[in-house]
Amino acid sequence: MSDFTLPMTRQRPFDPPNEVAELRQQASMHRMTYADGHVGWLVTGYAEARAVLAHPGFSNRPEKMHAPIPSRLDLVGERRDRGVPRGFFLRTDAPEHTRYRKQLTGQFTVRRMKALESRITEITNACLDDMAAAGGTVDLVQAFALPIPSLVICELLGVPYEDRAQFQEDSKILVNLETKADDVLAALGRVSAYLHGLIQRKRKEPADDLLSGLIESGELDDEELTGVAFLLLVAGHETTANMLGLGTYALLTNPDQLAAMRDDPSVVDNGVEELLRYLTIIHLGPFRLATEDVEISGNLIKEGEMVGVHLPVVNRDPSRFPGGEHLDVTRPAGGHMTFGHGIHQCLGQQLARGEMRIAYPALLRRFPALRLAVTPEEVPMRSDMTIYGVHRLPVTW
Numbered sequence: 412m413s414d415f416t417l418p419m420t421r422q423r424p425f426d427p428p429n430e431v432a433e434l435r436q437q438a439s440m441h442r443m444t445y446a447d448g449h450v451g452w453l454v455t456g457y458a459e460a461r462a463v464l465a466h467p468g469f470s471n472r473p474e475k476m477h478a479p480i481p482s483r484l485d486l487v488g489e490r491r492d493r494g495v496p497r498g499f500f501l502r503t504d505a506p507e508h509t510r511y512r513k514q515l516t517g518q519f520t521v522r523r524m525k526a527l528e529s530r531i532t533e534i535t536n537a538c539l540d541d542m543a544a545a546g547g548t549v550d551l552v553q554a555f556a557l558p559i560p561s562l563v564i565c566e567l568l569g570v571p572y573e574d575r576a577q578f579q580e581d582s583k584i585l586v587n588l589e590t591k592a593d594d595v596l597a598a599l600g601r602v603s604a605y606l607h608g609l610i611q612r613k614r615k616e617p618a619d620d621l622l623s624g625l626i627e628s629g630e631l632d633d634e635e636l637t638g639v640a641f642l643l644l645v646a647g648h649e650t651t652a653n654m655l656g657l658g659t660y661a662l663l664t665n666p667d668q669l670a671a672m673r674d675d676p677s678v679v680d681n682g683v684e685e686l687l688r689y690l691t692i693i694h695l696g697p698f699r700l701a702t703e704d705v706e707i708s709g710n711l712i713k714e715g716e717m718v719g720v721h722l723p724v725v726n727r728d729p730s731r732f733p734g735g736e737h738l739d740v741t742r743p744a745g746g747h748m749t750f751g752h753g754i755h756q757c758l759g760q761q762l763a764r765g766e767m768r769i770a771y772p773a774l775l776r777r778f779p780a781l782r783l784a785v786t787p788e789e790v791p792m793r794s795d796m797t798i799y800g801v802h803r804l805p806v807t808w
């Protein structure tokens with residue numbers, strides 16, 4: 412089926428496109444035509460996805476990659492050579508990747524994540540207070556889903572509160588697949604210049620934040636520090652924000668699941684994993700380029716061929732998650748691949764989990780009568796973005 416091209420249009424808001432779900436029923440790996448005519452692969456099976464992402468015979472560097480869908484830029488990492496500072500290591504390979512990853516892992520300590528929990532609770536409560544004060548109908552994305560992760564990342568890095576508005580705006584520009592190249596470059600320039608200045612300030616006045624910790628370890632120069640900080644800002648904003656927005660939408664349209672998340676604290680941790688699995692907001696990729704011939708489940712991927720992993724469909728593979736097309740916050744959801752797998756597995760996953768474990772129940776308990784203020788069909792979906800979610804979620808209570 413080498414004439415298969417990747418569909419992005421969904422027939423139902425929480426389900427992957429029918430065409431891809433149907434493919435998985437036929438086989439776990441498929442030939443797929445990329446936007447420039449390159450014939451590579453699409454992986455729809457759970458075991459095969461893990462095998463690809465754990466295999467050393469693939470590169471994550473964007474330079475030689477073929478775009479999966481027409482006339483759009485892939486993840487921000489594609490733009491590395493066009494203005495992203497060194498240190499933005501999202502799409503790199505060993506040994507460059509190993510060096511940055513080691514530095515960062517050393518900073519995402521249990522102690523730091525634990526300390527952030529009380530700040531996440533405060534930030535969440537402040538958003539809920541503002542919502543209660545505004546009353547009537549509010550857009551949950553602007554009032555809740557976006558500000559929480561945005562402020563938490565600022566906390567983590569030590570970015571002052573008053574500077575955050577520009578960051579939210581710029582990161583939105585950077586992850587939108589439709590953004591024009593000039594606008595991307597302008598946003599990159601603004602964020603880089605700001606972070607560079609912040610690093611200078613932290614060199615003089617270190618504090619108990621991740622940037623100061625990285626400076627202290629002395630391994631990275633200023634440009635690298637800027638790139639790393641920039642990556643965390645972008646990666647930490649929109650991902651968790653879309654989980655909070657889309658997750659709330661999913662709960663509002665599944666009232667029994669919502670009630671379990673609201674009323675039973677013992678359900679929350681697993682409920683968050685299930686929402687991550689069921690919604691799988693990274694719905695384009697990850698993609699890799701074979702640097703040698705690789706055999707996966709009897710399929711020969713030739714050197715130079717692209718492989719895309721369709722995470723939303725992989726996370727519903729019935730051999731791993733029976734009945735996985737339904738949201739069930741009590742289903743054992745561990746082992747899902749929403750944070751990827753292998754050496755590039757999400758660095759911020761514990762932070763993202765911490766935010767969701769605090770934010771969902773806090774929202775549902777503060778507003779027990781929370782409901783959509785529009786019909787479900789009127790909720791605008793982010794089908795056109797690298798990260799899936801809702802553009803807006805009008806709610807009332």
Ligand code: HEM
Nearest residue numbers: 501646647650651654697749750751754755757758759763
């Ligand atoms: C629900 C929220 C999130 C989701 C679904 C998510 C998903 C992912 C996925 C799928 C990857 C792997 C990409 C690949 O294999 O090419 C990844 C990597 C990464 N994520 Fe996340 N992420 C989330 C939140 C965060 C947060 C909060 C941060 C930072 C504070 C973060 C930082 C990163 C970084 C730095 C990488 C690159 C890791 C590497 O290449 O070694 N993410 N994320």
